Amino acid sequence: MKRADYNVIQIVDYILTKKKMTNLRLQKILYFVQAFSLVSLDKPMFNEEINAWEYGPVVKEVYDKYKYWGAEEIPSPEYFSDFFWDDRDRELIDEVLEGLENMSSFDLVELTHSYPTWIENYEKNKSNKISKEKIKEYHESRQLQGRALF
Numbered sequence: 001m002k003r004a005d006y007n008v009i010q011i012v013d014y015i016l017t018k019k020k021m022t023n024l025r026l027q028k029i030l031y032f033v034q035a036f037s038l039v040s041l042d043k044p045m046f047n048e049e050i051n052a053w054e055y056g057p058v059v060k061e062v063y064d065k066y067k068y069w070g071a072e073e074i075p076s077p078e079y080f081s082d083f084f085w086d087d088r089d090r091e092l093i094d095e096v097l098e099g100l101e102n103m104s105s106f107d108l109v110e111l112t113h114s115y116p117t118w119i120e121n122y123e124k125n126k127s128n129k130i131s132k133e134k135i136k137e138y139h140e141s142r143q144l145q146g147r148a149l150f
Contacts, residue, residue, distance in 0.1 A: 028108035052121035
């Protein structure tokens with residue numbers, strides 16, 4: 001599989017410049033950004049792993065960085081530049097944010113809990129990896145069935 005052009009914190013910084021959100025919501029948005037990128041661009045948006053946790057998919061590096069905020073919204077980064085970003089990548093993230101804007105954080109938790117990518121990897125008190133290959137495979141199958149990516 002191709003390597004991503006960005007690390008997950010760069011993706012988070014871009015997302016947070018667009019919309020403030022809680023860590024819980026951010027984790028679900030990251031899952032959908034990764035899934036959409038794997039299917040639409042045939043590459044991961046970031047290289048860090050996604051794990052199956054109790055409240056759905058989580059990128060541990062992001063959780064650890066923002067856990068201080070608890071259930072509060074994470075503020076926008078003080079400095080961020082997407083000057084070197086590919087337009088397609090920005091557009092994809094914007095499309096995911098727009099597509100999910102009317103869903104609550106817990107709607108997103110329920111949605112990700114319905115996916116085999118989480119169901120097959122979740123074990124209580126464990127942090128099992130959800131492979132990029134499985135994410136791509138599942139969301140491509142949804143698309144082929146004429147269903148939305150999310």
